[in-house]
Structure formats: structure tokens, C-alpha cells
Amino acid sequence: MAKPKKSTATKNVPNHYCSLPEVQGRDLSHIADRYRLRLIAKLDRMWVNGTQLTYYFFKQPAQWRGGSEQEQAVRDAFAIWKNIGIGLIFREVDSPEEATIRIGFDHAEGSWSYVGRDCIDYASSPSERTTNFGWDLTTEYGKDTALHELGHVLGFPHEHQNPRAGIVWDEEKVYESLGGYPNYWSREQTHWNIIRKIPASTVDGSEWDKDSIMHYQFEAGLILNPPEYQNAPLIPSPGLSQTDIQTIQTLYPPLAPSIPTLFEYESQRITIGPGEQVDFVIKPTLSRKYTIQTFGRMDTVMVLFELRDGFEEYIDGDDDSGFDFNSKIKAHLHRGREYIVRTRLYFSSSQGSGSIMLY
Structure with missing residues (x-):
């Protein structure tokens, strides 16, 4: 999806x-605390x-090859x-x-992408695409298509499915329109991508x-x-909106x-709020198997990287959100190398009530 310049929008x-x-989606039905549920759902697909x-x-x-202009x-x-x-x-x-993000350009499949961490949860094989571009990206419409699909990669859903949008569809006309040229979608595809409202908990009141x-x-x-779009097209402005930014x-x-x-063996207190993150560098004194663990009544996602030639390479991660145990990573670390552990907080029963330790 993308958005053309307004001068072309009236062609309809x-x-x-x-x-x-x-x-x-992850089953969070066991979580009784609605505030905790909202925080976990909102951040569930975001990267640290x-x-x-x-x-x-x-x-x-x-058929997956895009060529130099499309890749650029x-x-x-x-x-x-x-x-930004x-x-x-x-x-x-x-x-x-x-690669974490593996990109194809198959025009027979249209444009699509997994959302955020779904890229690694549902497309883990190196032979699988996580993102596909199905039309020319060098046009104004195509440039916004590229931004849109990468927005999904960053963890964003479709905004027109925001339950707070207040959009009421003429559903049969939507099914008819998307079932024909140029998309040829099934009713199921149209419902998933347009009619369906995303859970209110995932938009955090936005x-x-x-x-x-x-x-x-x-x-x-x-x-x-809204009535102003009954007889007129809804044409978003091109590019990133101020709210996107x-x-x-x-x-x-x-x-x-x-x-x-x-x-x-030195406990470090975690004093961050929901959605915030704490990072530490690790410089092992011995080459051995270590445990990195959070402590306290917190929902966190913790990811370990090794610093190699100036780049952070993923080692392991653990997401304990929604369960009454803590994030824990066990990994063999090497003396003379540097590692970074990044921990994002979903929810804490009280701010500053947790800690993290390497042992």
C-alpha cells in the first residue's frame, strides 16, 4: 500500500x-490485569x-529478483x-x-510483509521471504509502498484498522472492489486486511x-x-505523517x-517505565557458560548481542511477558569479547521493582 500525491487522487x-x-497472535487470555494486557499487546511485536x-x-x-532500481x-x-x-x-x-529481513520482488504476489518480530517468529528459514514488493517502487505510489512495508517491519499494523478510526464500511462494496482488478482478493483476505479491527489494546489509546x-x-x-468519505475518496497525504514520526x-x-x-554477580536495578529499555555491556573475565536473568515482578523481553567488527550480532533472546517468571538467557561467552544485553520493559507491578544480574 502507498499513497499517491493528491493531484492524482481524484481519478478514483x-x-x-x-x-x-x-x-x-499470542494467546494473552490468561492475563487478568487489563493494564498489563494492554502494555504487552502494544509492544508484543516491537524490536528491542x-x-x-x-x-x-x-x-x-x-521472479524474486528486483533489479538495481527497485533495490535502491x-x-x-x-x-x-x-x-528520523x-x-x-x-x-x-x-x-x-x-539476514533478519529477506526481501523479494515477486509481482505475482503483490506487496506484503510480516509485522515486527513476526519476521523471526514465522519466517525463520533463510529461504523464506519476510517482505515482498509486488509493483514498481520508483513511482510516487511505489515510494510510499516501500515506506509502508518497512513500517510493518518496524512493528506497525494498518492504521485504517485502528478501532478508534470510527470507519464504518459498506462491506459488500469493499468485498466487491477488492475482489476485482487489480487485487483479486478473496473475502477472507479483504476481511483480514480491511474490515477486521485490530484489538484496541494494541493501539494504546492512539x-x-x-x-x-x-x-x-x-x-x-x-x-x-465518517460521512465526508461517503462520496469522496479517502486520500492520505504522501510520506510519513507527523504522528508516524x-x-x-x-x-x-x-x-x-x-x-x-x-x-x-553484581545486581543492577531496573528503574524504567513501561516501553522503556535498559542496556548493559558485558566483558566476560572467563570463557564459560553464563546466565543473564531479570528478577522481580516484571514483564520483559531481553536480547543478547555480540559486538563484532562494530556490528551487533544476535546471540539469543527471551520474552517472559504475561507469565510469572523472569527473562533468562544462558549462553557461552568468551573472554576478550564484548556483548550487549538490551532489556525492554512491558509491565512492572511498581516502577523500579526489578533488577538484572550476570552470573
């Missing part, structure tokens, strides 16, 4: 749309800040997101085995942003409410220039 021509893979997202462009099979359009989109000033790092690699890069544009006649900066703020050291 049906557009190609992004179709998300259908995945089964500072994660290096390596990406690869498939060259084989031939994706690089440009990564740069736009990065230049976020803490995530994007790096192109030469093999799918090294208001509808009709100009979000994550919003489809819609031709006239598909929307019953503010949201990504909140979730992935710039990294601190230096981080403290987590020493062996």
Missing part, C-alpha cells in the same frame, strides 16, 4: 494494496531498541526511517543466512491518523462513516553514546 482508480500474512536489522535482496529464484528504492526507504533519528540499525548483507503511511487510500463509495521516535529513541557495564 482502484489501487494495489498490501496484504499482510495471516498469523495467529538498538537491534541491528540486517536485510538481503533475493537474487534467486528469478528500498534502501532509500530504510534511510528515510533511519534519518531512531535507535534501530539497518545493514544490507550478502547472504540470506545473515487516535486515528488518516495521513499515516500505514493507512490505505480508498476510492469513493466504500465508506459509510513521533511514534517511531518514542518506540525507538536514539541510543545513548555509552552504556554501563554489567559485572558478574
Whole structure:
């Protein structure tokens, strides 16, 4: 999905749309605390800040190959997101085995992407794509398509499915429109990508942003409410909206220039709020198997990286959110090497009630 310039919007021509893979969300029904549930659901697919997202462009099979111009359009989109000033790092690699994000350009499949950490949870094989681009990315519509799909990679759902948008669809007209040219979607695909409302807990009270890069544009006649779109198309402005920028900066703020050291057998208190993150560098004194563990009544996701040639390589991670035990990683660490452990807090029974230890 992308958004053309307003000067072309009045043509009211049906557009190609992004179709998300259908995945089964995590079962959080056992969580009775609604505030805890909301925090976990909102952050469930987000990366820990500072994660290096390596990406690869498939060259084989031939129908997955994009060519230099299409690949450059994706690089440009990564740069736009990065230049907002976020803490995530994007790096192109030469093999799918090294890549977290694996990109194809199969025009027969349209454009789609897994959302956030679904990229590693549901497409773990190096032979699988996590993202596909199904049309030309060098047009104005295509440039926003690239931004949109990478928005999914960063963890964002479709904005038009925000339950606070107040959109009431003329559902049969939506099914009819998306079932024809150029998408040819089944009713199930249309329901998943348009009619379905995402859980209110995942949007954390955010208001509808009709100009979000994550919003489809819609031709006239598909929307019953808000009434201004009954007889006029809904055309978001091109590019990232101000809300897009503010949201990504909140979730992935710039990294601190230096981080403290987590020493062996010294407990470090965690004094952060929901959605915030604490990072430590580890410099092992011995080459042996270590345990890194959080303590306290907290829901956290903890990820361990090794610093190699200036880049952080993923080692292991653990997400304890929604359960009454703590994040724990056991890994063999080597003397003379450096590691970074990053821990994002979903929920704590009281701020500052936890700690982290290396032993």
C-alpha cells in the first residue's frame, strides 16, 4: 500500500494494496490485569531498541529478483526511517543466512510483509521471504509502498484498522472492489486486511491518523462513516505523517553514546517505565557458560548481542511477558569479547521493582 500525491487522487482508480500474512497472535487470555494486557499487546511485536536489522535482496529464484532500481528504492526507504533519528540499525548483507529481513520482488504476489518480530517468529528459514514488493517502487505510489512495508517491519499494523478510526464500511462494496482488478482478493483476505479491527489494546489509546503511511487510500463509495468519505475518496497525504514520526521516535529513541557495564554477580536495578529499555555491556573475565536473568515482578523481553567488527550480532533472546517468571538467557561467552544485553520493559507491578544480574 502507498499513497499517491493528491493531484492524482481524484481519478478514483482502484489501487494495489498490501496484504499482510495471516498469523495467529499470542494467546494473552490468561492475563487478568487489563493494564498489563494492554502494555504487552502494544509492544508484543516491537524490536528491542538498538537491534541491528540486517536485510538481503533475493537474487534467486528469478521472479524474486528486483533489479538495481527497485533495490535502491528500498534502501532509500530504510534511510528515510533511519534519518528520523531512531535507535534501530539497518545493514544490507550478502547472504540470506545473515539476514533478519529477506526481501523479494515477486509481482505475482503483490506487496506484503510480516509485522515486527513476526519476521523471526514465522519466517525463520533463510529461504523464506519476510517482505515482498509486488509493483514498481520508483513511482510516487511505489515510494510510499516501500515506506509502508518497512513500517510493518518496524512493528506497525494498518492504521485504517485502528478501532478508534470510527470507519464504518459498506462491506459488500469493499468485498466487491477488492475482489476485482487489480487485487483479486478473496473475502477472507479483504476481511483480514480491511474490515477486521485490530484489538484496541494494541493501539494504546492512539487516535486515528488518516495521513499515516500505514493507512490505505480508498476510492469513493466504500465508506459509510465518517460521512465526508461517503462520496469522496479517502486520500492520505504522501510520506510519513507527523504522528508516524513521533511514534517511531518514542518506540525507538536514539541510543545513548555509552552504556554501563554489567559485572558478574553484581545486581543492577531496573528503574524504567513501561516501553522503556535498559542496556548493559558485558566483558566476560572467563570463557564459560553464563546466565543473564531479570528478577522481580516484571514483564520483559531481553536480547543478547555480540559486538563484532562494530556490528551487533544476535546471540539469543527471551520474552517472559504475561507469565510469572523472569527473562533468562544462558549462553557461552568468551573472554576478550564484548556483548550487549538490551532489556525492554512491558509491565512492572511498581516502577523500579526489578533488577538484572550476570552470573
